[in-house]
Every structure is written in structure tokens, then in C-alpha cells.
Amino acid sequence: MLHLHPSLASADPLTLGETLSSLARLKISTLHIDIEDTSFISNITFGMKTINAIAQATQHPLSFHLMLANPRPWLAWIAPLNPAWIFLHVEALANPSEDLDAIRQTGAKAGLAFNPATPVAHYRYLNQQPDGLLIMTSEPDGKGQRFIPAVIDKVAEAARLFPQTEIWVDGGVDLSVAPALIHAGAHHLVLGRAIFGHSDITHALRQFKE
Numbered sequence: 001m002l003h004l005h006p007s008l009a010s011a012d013p014l015t016l017g018e019t020l021s022s023l024a025r026l027k028i029s030t031l032h033i034d035i036e037d038t039s040f041i042s043n044i045t046f047g048m049k050t051i052n053a054i055a056q057a058t059q060h061p062l063s064f065h066l067m068l069a070n071p072r073p074w075l076a077w078i079a080p081l082n083p084a085w086i087f088l089h090v091e092a093l094a095n096p097s098e099d100l101d102a103i104r105q106t107g108a109k110a111g112l113a114f115n116p117a118t119p120v121a122h123y124r125y126l127n128q129q130p131d132g133l134l135i136m137t138s139e140p141d142g143k144g145q146r147f148i149p150a151v152i153d154k155v156a157e158a159a160r161l162f163p164q165t166e167i168w169v170d171g172g173v174d175l176s177v178a179p180a181l182i183h184a185g186a187h188h189l190v191l192g193r194a195i196f197g198h199s200d201i202t203h204a205l206r207q208f209k210e
Contacts, residue, residue: 138171159185
């Protein structure tokens with residue numbers, strides 16, 4: 001089963017309320033929220049005031065991608081929002097096993113995120129502990145966040161090494177690369193400009209489902 005996750009970081013911040021109203025009618029798996037504060041990559045997205053407002057304005061489950069050098073404090077702040085998924089970047093974690101346990105204490109499914117250059121095989125010792133692996137398919141703060149074709153092999157490797165784990169892909173994903181990612185073993189597509197770059201979000205999502 002394929003899961004689609006619109007990434008609100010790619011939506012127009014001036015019309016975020018209208019965007020949430022448009023998405024309310026659509027069947028999606030989660031609303032995806034990237035949290036960035038310049039500590040891990042040089043960008044700022046959402047603070048807790050905005051995140052709380054989003055949570056109150058939607059009935060969709062929320063997935064969180066914490067692109068932070070120190071993500072632990074955010075777990076307690078996010079927990080009251082009943083998150084469906086939380087991903088932390090392995091590059092920022094000294095003890096991933098403990099961090100996965102901390103995520104689960106929020107009630108969310110626990111995931112690890114990987115930048116394109118970070119080997120997945122180094123984390124095979126975690127066995128079935130992660131519920132999900134999120135493979136960045138573009139540089140997380142790269143110019144234009146262009147899709148990196150070579151990462152398709154990494155997606156396949158993640159699916160092979162973690163057969164019981166749900167594989168997510170995030171970064172430059174569009175209709176031209178989605179079939180190859182799904183064939184490689186991706187179960188979840190995080191979609192940014194591929195849908196929010198279109199005037200008709202419903203039509204854009206329908207194309208991915210088809």
C-alpha cells in the first residue's frame with residue numbers, strides 16, 4: 001500500500017489556512033511537518049505556535065521530521081498533539097536506540113532519517129527497532145532540493161536490510177521518479193513542490209495515486 005504525505009514546508013505560508021482547508025477533503029496518510037531551526041541545516045520552518053495551530057485546524061494525523069541538532073526537547077512539546085510518526089536524523093544522535101524509545105513514549109511510531117551520504121548499513125544493529133526509515137532523496141538544504149537518482153539504490157538497500165520496517169522517501173519526489181522509488185521498496189512518499197507547486201492540489205495528489 002502506498003502512503004502519501006503532503007509536506008507543509010512547501011506550502012505557501014501566507015495561505016496555510018486555505019491549504020489545510022483544501023487538504024481536509026482529501027485522503028492522505030499524514031500531514032508532514034519539517035521542523036528546522038538552523039542547528040542542523042540552515043533553515044527555519046515552524047515553531048510550536050504554528051504547529052499547534054496546524055494541529056487544531058486539521059483532522060489528519062501528523063508526521064514530524066525533526067531536522068535538529070538537539071531534537072529531544074521537541075518530543076515533549078510534540079507529544080500532546082498525538083503525533084502519528086516522528087523521525088529523528090541519525091547524524092544528530094549519539095544513542096539512536098534510546099532515542100527511538102523516547103519517541104515511542106510520545107505515542108508515535110519511531111523513525112530514523114538519513115541524509116543522502118549517510119550509510120544505512122551502519123544502523124543494521126538496530127534490527128527491527130525502527131518503525132520507519134526516512135531516506136532523503138535530495139540534499140536536505142541543497143539548492144532546489146533536486147532529486148538524486150543514485151539514492152534509489154539506497155532505498156532498495158534499506159528495504160533489503162530492514163524488511164520489517166516501513167520505508168519513506170523525501171526530497172524532490174515527483175511523478176517522474178515515484179515509480180522507481182516504489183519499485184525499490186518505498187512505502188511512503190513525502191510530497192512537497194510536486195503537489196504544492198500546482199494550483200490544483202487535488203489533481204496533483206490524484207496523479208500520484210493513479
